[in-house]
Amino acid sequence: MRTLETLCGGEWVTTGEWIDVHDPADVRAPIARIPALGAKDVTRAYDHAERGFARWKRTSPFERSRILTEAAALIRARLDEIAADVTAENGKTLAEARGETGKAADFLDYYAGLARQGYGTLLHDARPDTRTHTQREPIGVILVISPWNDPLITPARKLAPLLAAGNAAVFKPATDTPLSGLHFARALHDAGLPDGVLNVVTGRTSEIEQALLDDPRIAGITFTGSNSVGNRIRRRLADRNVRFQGELGGKNASAVLADADLPAAAKAVTAAAFGQAGQRCTATSRVVVERPVYEEFTRLLVAEVEALTTGPGSDPATTLCPLSSPRQRDMVLADLARAVEQGATVLTGGSADTEGQRAHGCYVRPTVLADVSPESAIWREEVFGPVLAVRAVDDFAAAVEAVNDSAFGLAAAVFTRDLGRAYRFVDEAECGQVAVNTTTTGWDVHLPFGGFRDSGTAYKEQGEEVLRFSTRVKTVAVHFGG
The missing domain is CATH 3.40.309.10 (Aldehyde Dehydrogenase; Chain A, domain 2)
Known part of the structure; x- marks a missing residue:
């Protein structure tokens, strides 16, 4: 059985408390164990994220793009190792796991490209000798909560765009399937992501929920999972100025x-x-x-x-x-x-x-x-x-x-x-x-993704649409006349 560490503040850390990870093909013995972080560890993760954001938002978009591109290359180089862990902790076939691993790299490449593109729009202004434009800025520290069913591709779908836009993240992988998300974090860390920009909280949600959801530094939460949990989070945020992106149930x-x-x-x-x-x-x-x-x-x-x-x-x-x-x-x-x-x-x-x-x-x-x-x-x-x-x-x-x-x-x-x-x-x-005349599954990285009704919130994932969640718009007027 392997013992893994988690990423906080640019360091790989443990706590002395552990959670076992099992292979659903044979649950008799654990295949790995991960740190069980406590509430104080979660608060420290937000401390690191706050400092990481202050640096990352000022980092050149070209440097952000380089890091995401290098992380994508590392995931492809490690594809066999990562796919084996996706299969081991989640159960899906190796073919499905390899496809998921490759798609995770695709998300990083796609948003690395978008990071280099324009970030605003020039607008006409009724005032003489005035030029007005909008510019998009990152919103801050975003909490990412991912599910067990797609333990690698969902973190990639969420983290790649928010990092490309200059945000920092506290990432909570599903307790049953944390290995895949740790692989994703390691690729970004090894590619040179600055300390604190991404922090991974492994632990039992019941023990850290309050610290995870109630930190005042949270600017947004992106969640994929059940309607019951998603609605509970939404109600918890009702009187706070925190954005919520939810990809919820389907029938x-x-x-x-x-x-x-x-x-x-x-x-x-x-x-x-x-x-x-x-x-x-x-x-x-x-x-x-x-x-x-x-x-x-x-x-x-x-x-x-x-x-x-x-x-x-x-x-x-x-x-x-x-x-x-x-x-x-x-x-x-x-x-x-x-x-x-x-x-x-x-x-x-x-x-x-x-x-x-x-x-x-x-x-x-x-x-x-x-x-x-x-x-x-x-x-x-x-x-x-x-x-x-x-x-x-x-x-x-x-x-x-x-x-x-x-x-x-x-x-x-x-x-x-x-x-x-x-x-x-x-x-x-x-x-x-x-x-x-094709399946309901299989939507690519550049295609906006999200449901209507009880299947999700108004913020879409994937494509350029997702940037509406992780960025804010500032309007700037410049008078250049006398």
């Missing part, structure tokens, strides 16, 4: 129309629903199918799902990984039991998988459910596991209505050969991300 739907390429749709829906064992915020968890092709599509879908190979993420043959923890496995199994109680029919899967080498892991068989009522919990609530519910609908209008009948609005897809209906779906789907 993403795909609509398969009667004219669709059904085999292609079945493959795409399977990939979107069961990649990372369904533990993606953009995973497809609901499918509505026009009634004339419902039976044929369902047959093709079940065949695709039953062809998945369940196993450890470290096994190259695995196409369906374990869930990330015993807690998550048990929650998914409870959701499945409730779905059956509420009338759902299990077409395939529906239970834990404890065969052979999977006996000591967090495995749930990939599951397809039919006869699902639109009022049932499995249709309306986020499960975050390898579970897909399928319903028949009468026509296009009913398909759109079913997709939109949700408290969430993150991602949706439609499968059709009719370009007119495709664009109608794009216009009518109440989601932040809409796909046509």
Whole structure:
């Protein structure tokens, strides 16, 4: 078992208190341990961040860009080592982990480029002999709270733009999956990031929550996770001038129309629903199918799902990984039991998988459910596991209505050969991300990302849009006449 340190004030530190990290493929013994920081350590992290910000905001954007570019190169050079740890702590397949590691480097490269670009706009002024412009400035110290399901790419998505803009960060990785975030921090540290600009707080949230969330130096909080936690943070900030960016839940739907390429749709829906064992915020968890092709599509879908190979993420043959923890496995199994109680029919899967080498892991068989009522919990609530519910609908209008009948609005897809209906779906789907004839997952670094309704706040992630969260606008008028 490895013992790791965490980064605070430019130094790698420990505390003498530890948290064990487990591999969800076999939870019998820990694979690593990390420092369990206390409230005083968190306050020191903010002390370092305050000093780091004072230096970093004055650092040339070209120097910021150089550091982010070098960090990206270090991540690519260490790709095998980092991907192995992503798989070990989270469970996802090596192919998924390698893709995540490469994408983390892409985020650094993309925002390194943006750091070198213009940062304001020249505006006309009604006053004579006056030139007016706006300029964007960093907002200060930002708290980054990342989830366990994408332990490397989510920190990269959040940290790269805020660092490029000149902010400092206190970063809290998920307690179950901290190794990936520590790799990201090490790459930035080794690339020359000044002391205190990035500080990593590893610890039990229940013990450090007050110090983490209530420090008066926080200018913004960016959080990815559940609605219950996100809303609790939002309420906690209600009377403070602190920005909040939340990427929250989803109950993403795909609509398969009667004219669709059904085999292609079945493959795409399977990939979107069961990649990372369904533990993606953009995973497809609901499918509505026009009634004339419902039976044929369902047959093709079940065949695709039953062809998945369940196993450890470290096994190259695995196409369906374990869930990330015993807690998550048990929650998914409870959701499945409730779905059956509420009338759902299990077409395939529906239970834990404890065969052979999977006996000591967090495995749930990939599951397809039919006869699902639109009022049932499995249709309306986020499960975050390898579970897909399928319903028949009468026509296009009913398909759109079913997709939109949700408290969430993150991602949706439609499968059709009719370009007119495709664009109608794009216009009518109440989601932040809409796909046509492809998966609900897989949005690239330069594409604005975020949901509507209960899926998130108004601040988008990715692309240039994210800079609206981590920068403020100053308007400057210069009179040059006599």
